[in-house]
Amino acid sequence: MKPRITLKKIASEFGVSISTVSKALKDSHEISEETRDKIKAFADFYNYKPNSLALQLRNQKTSVIGVIIPEIVHHFFSTVIDGIEQYATKKGYNVMVCVSNESYEKEVSNFNVLTNGSVDGLIVSIARETQQKNEYTHFEGLIKDDFPLVLFDRINDNLACDKVIIDDVGGAYKATNHLVEIGSKRIALLTTQDFITVGALRKEGYLKSLRKNGIEVDENLIYKIDDSKDLYEQIKKVIFVTNPPDAILAVNEIYAANALKIAKERKLSIPNDIAIIGFTDGLISEFTYPPLSEVVQHGFAMGQQAAELLIKRIEQKTESGFKKEVISTNLKIRRSTLAPN
Amino acid sequence: MKPRITLKKIASEFGVSISTVSKALKDSHEISEETRDKIKAFADFYNYKPNSLALQLRNQKTSVIGVIIPEIVHHFFSTVIDGIEQYATKKGYNVMVCVSNESYEKEVSNFNVLTNGSVDGLIVSIARETQQKNEYTHFEGLIKDDFPLVLFDRINDNLACDKVIIDDVGGAYKATNHLVEIGSKRIALLTTQDFITVGALRKEGYLKSLRKNGIEVDENLIYKIDDSKDLYEQIKKVIFVTNPPDAILAVNEIYAANALKIAKERKLSIPNDIAIIGFTDGLISEFTYPPLSEVVQHGFAMGQQAAELLIKRIEQKTESGFKKEVISTNLKIRRSTLAPN
DNA sequence: TAACATTCCGAAATCGTTTTCGTGTTTATA
DNA sequence: TATAAACACGAAAACGATTTCGGAATGTTA
Numbered sequence: 001m002k003p004r005i006t007l008k009k010i011a012s013e014f015g016v017s018i019s020t021v022s023k024a025l026k027d028s029h030e031i032s033e034e035t036r037d038k039i040k041a042f043a044d045f046y047n048y049k050p051n052s053l054a055l056q057l058r059n060q061k062t063s064v065i066g067v068i069i070p071e072i073v074h075h076f077f078s079t080v081i082d083g084i085e086q087y088a089t090k091k092g093y094n095v096m097v098c099v100s101n102e103s104y105e106k107e108v109s110n111f112n113v114l115t116n117g118s119v120d121g122l123i124v125s126i127a128r129e130t131q132q133k134n135e136y137t138h139f140e141g142l143i144k145d146d147f148p149l150v151l152f153d154r155i156n157d158n159l160a161c162d163k164v165i166i167d168d169v170g171g172a173y174k175a176t177n178h179l180v181e182i183g184s185k186r187i188a189l190l191t192t193q194d195f196i197t198v199g200a201l202r203k204e205g206y207l208k209s210l211r212k213n214g215i216e217v218d219e220n221l222i223y224k225i226d227d228s229k230d231l232y233e234q235i236k237k238v239i240f241v242t243n244p245p246d247a248i249l250a251v252n253e254i255y256a257a258n259a260l261k262i263a264k265e266r267k268l269s270i271p272n273d274i275a276i277i278g279f280t281d282g283l284i285s286e287f288t289y290p291p292l293s294e295v296v297q298h299g300f301a302m303g304q305q306a307a308e309l310l311i312k313r314i315e316q317k318t319e320s321g322f323k324k325e326v327i328s329t330n331l332k333i334r335r336s337t338l339a340p341n
Numbered sequence: 342m343k344p345r346i347t348l349k350k351i352a353s354e355f356g357v358s359i360s361t362v363s364k365a366l367k368d369s370h371e372i373s374e375e376t377r378d379k380i381k382a383f384a385d386f387y388n389y390k391p392n393s394l395a396l397q398l399r400n401q402k403t404s405v406i407g408v409i410i411p412e413i414v415h416h417f418f419s420t421v422i423d424g425i426e427q428y429a430t431k432k433g434y435n436v437m438v439c440v441s442n443e444s445y446e447k448e449v450s451n452f453n454v455l456t457n458g459s460v461d462g463l464i465v466s467i468a469r470e471t472q473q474k475n476e477y478t479h480f481e482g483l484i485k486d487d488f489p490l491v492l493f494d495r496i497n498d499n500l501a502c503d504k505v506i507i508d509d510v511g512g513a514y515k516a517t518n519h520l521v522e523i524g525s526k527r528i529a530l531l532t533t534q535d536f537i538t539v540g541a542l543r544k545e546g547y548l549k550s551l552r553k554n555g556i557e558v559d560e561n562l563i564y565k566i567d568d569s570k571d572l573y574e575q576i577k578k579v580i581f582v583t584n585p586p587d588a589i590l591a592v593n594e595i596y597a598a599n600a601l602k603i604a605k606e607r608k609l610s611i612p613n614d615i616a617i618i619g620f621t622d623g624l625i626s627e628f629t630y631p632p633l634s635e636v637v638q639h640g641f642a643m644g645q646q647a648a649e650l651l652i653k654r655i656e657q658k659t660e661s662g663f664k665k666e667v668i669s670t671n672l673k674i675r676r677s678t679l680a681p682n
Numbered sequence: 683t684a685a686c687a688t689t690c691c692g693a694a695a696t697c698g699t700t701t702t703c704g705t706g707t708t709t710a711t712a
Numbered sequence: 713t714a715t716a717a718a719c720a721c722g723a724a725a726a727c728g729a730t731t732t733c734g735g736a737a738t739g740t741t742a
Contacts, residue, residue, distance in 0.1 A: 054698035117392040289630035395728035
C-alpha cells in the first residue's frame with residue numbers, strides 16, 4: 001500500500017513548517033492567502049486527509065462505539081445492531097462489532113481488545129456462558145473506572161450501568177392473556193433454562209397471567225429447552241404425548257416454528273387443537289402455515305435507545321443516575337391463534 | 342471516565358524514565374530484576390494495558406478490518422460477517438462494520454471514514470445505488486493507492502482487486518436443471534433488475550439450462566422484481582394469471598417464500614401444480630409448508646474466504662495478481678419441488 | 683593499574699496531528 | 713523617526729507507546 005500523504009511531506013515540499021500546513025488547511029488567518037492557496041491546492045491534488053489515528057490519540061476520543069453480541073446470525077441481534085448503527089452514524093460515531101459466540105472467554109477477550117483505547121464506549125448483550133457462570137468481574141472493572149457502558153436484552157441487574165430491555169414480563173403476560181381469551185386451558189410454556197434472564201422473565205409474565213386468570217399452574221407444562229441439545233427432539237416431547245396442551249407460548253421464534261411444524265406432523269389442527277404464539281426474532285412467522293402469532297420485540301428501537309444512552313454517557317450529557325429503559329412489546333395476531341371466520 | 346494509567350504515570354511514580362518502564366514491562370534484561378518486579382507489580386495492580394491507539398500509530402497498523410455491506414438485517418450478509426469475524430479473530434484482527442443502506446452516498450462516506458487510517462483493509466459488497474449509477478471512483482481511488490480491498494457477492498469485474506463470489510450461474514443452472522428433471526415445462530424466473538449483478542448472473546444460469554434442455558425461452562416468464570416497490574403485489578402478477586407457470590426459480594428466499602404463499606392462496610398444489618425453488622438467505626425455507634427447496638449459498642465460507650484474501654493482501658503474502666474466488670453452491674431439495682412418495 | 687566488559691538506565695526519535703506561544707519582519711501611527 | 717500594531721510563520725509540547733543509541737557506574741581481566 002502506498003503511504004498516505006502527511007502534513008510533514010507537504011511541509012517539506014514547500015519548505016515550510018508542519019504547523020503552517022496544518023493552519024493553512026484549516027483556513028487560518030495566520031497564514032497568508034498566497035501560502036494557503038498553494039498548500040491547499042497541493043493537498044487537494046494529493047487527496048490529503050488527516051490521519052484519524054493521530055487525531056484520535058490527540059483528542060482522546062475515537063468516536064467509535066464497541067458492540068459485543070452473543071451471535072450475529074440472528075435476526076433480533078442484527079436488528080439491534082442496525083438500530084445502533086443508524087443512531088451512531090447520525091451522531092458521528094462508528095460501530096465496531098465483536099461476537100462473543102456465547103462464550104465467557106471470548107467475551108472477556110473482546111472486552112480487553114475494545115477497552116484499551118479503541119472505543120469510547122461499549123454496548124453489550126451478555127453471553128450465555130457468562131450468565132451461567134455468573135462471573136461479572138470484567139464488567140465490574142469497567143464500571144469502577146466509569147467506562148461508558150450500556151447493557152441490552154441480556155442484562156444483569158446488579159451491574160451499575162445503563163440498561164435497555166424488552167418488556168419481557170409484559171409481553172409474555174399479554175400473550176398468555178390472549179391465549180386464555182381464545183379459550184385455551186392447558187397452556188404450555190416453551191422457555192429457556194433459568195439462567196437466561198429473558199427466559200426467566202417471560203416465564204414470570206406467563207405465571208402472572210395464569211394467576212390473574214385463575215388458572216392453576218401445571219409445572220409439567222413448563223418445558224425448559226436446552227439450547228445446546230437437539231431442539232426438534234426436545235419439542236417433540238411436548239407435543240407427542242397422550243394429552244398434548246391446547247396452546248403453546250414459546251419464548252422465541254425458532255421454538256414456536258418448530259412447535260408448529262411438529263404439531264402439524266401430529267396432524268393437530270392449528271389453532272383449533274393447539275394454538276401457538278412466540279416471541280418474534282425474524283421473518284419465519286409470516287411464512288409458516290398458518291402464519292404464527294407473535295410478540296413483536298422492536299429490536300431496532302432497542303438499538304437506537306442503547307446507542308442514545310451510550311452517547312449521552314460518553315458526552316456526559318446524563319445526570320449521573322443510571323437508567324433502565326424498557327422497550328414495550330405488542331402482539332401481532334396471526335392465524336396460529338385465531339381461527340379464520 | 343477515569344483516565345487510564347500510562348507509562349508516564351508509572352515512570353513518575355518510581356522516578357524512572359518512560360523507557361525503563363516500557364522495558365521492564367516487557368521483561369527486558371536491560372532492567373534489573375528488582376526494578377522490573379516493582380514496576381510490574383505496580384502496573385498489574387493498576388491494571389495497566391498499553392493504549393492501542395498509540396501502538397497503532399507507531400506501528401502503522403491497526404489490525405482492524407473494515408466491512409461495508411448494503412444491509413445488516415439480512416441473513417446472508419450477517420452470515421458473511423460471521424465468517425469474516427471468525428477468521429479475522431483467529432488472525433488477530435478486529436472487525437468494524439458499516440452499513441451503506443444501499444445508498445451510494447453512504448457508501449462513499451463509509452469509505453472516507455474507514456480509509457483514513459482506522460483500518461488496514463476493506464471488505465465491501467457494493468450498494469444497489471452504486472451499481473445503478475455505475476459510479477466507482479471511490480473504489481478506483483483506493484485501488485490507485487494499492488489499498489487492500491476485497492469485494493464480495495456484489496462485485497464489479499472492472500475493478501482491479503480480489504473478489505469472492507457465489508457461483509451464481511452454476512447455482513441457477515443446477516436449480517433449473519432440477520426443475521426440468523421433475524418435469525417442469527414452463528419455468529418462471531423471479532429475478533432482480535438487471536443492474537444487480539447477482540440477479541443478472543442467475544438469469545444467465547437459468548437461460549443456460551433452458552438452452553441445454555432444449556426448452557424455448559419465454560421472455561414473458563422472466564419477471565424483474567423492483568425491490569423498492571411492494572413485493573407481494575408484484576409476485577401476485579406472476580401467479581394470479583390465467584395460465585400460471587408450472588415452476589418458479591426465485592433468486593432469493595423472500596421472493597420464493599412469497600411465491601409459495603401466493604400459490605397457496607390460489608389453491609395451487611405444491612409441487613404438483615407449481616414447483617418452487619429459491620436461493621437461500623435464511624431460515625424461512627425450513628418452516629414453510631411445504632418446506633422450500635433451495636440453492637444453498639454458504640455465506641460463512643464466503644466471509645472466511647474474503648477475510649483470508651484480505652489479510653494475505655495486508656500482510657503481503659499474495660503474489661501480486663488479483664484473485665477471484667468462486668464459492669460453489671449446492672441444492673437442498675425439499676418438498677416444494679419433490680412430491681412425497 | 684590500565685583496559686575492557688557488563689549492568690542498568692535515560693535521552694530522543696518516531697508515528698501524525700493540533701495548538702499555544704514566540705519571534706522576526708513589515709506596515710501604520712504618533 | 714521612534715514605537716506600536718499587524719502580519720506571517722516556526723518551535724515545541726502534547727497524546728502514549730517502542731526502540732535505538734549512548735553513557736555512567738560497576739566488575740573483571742591481563
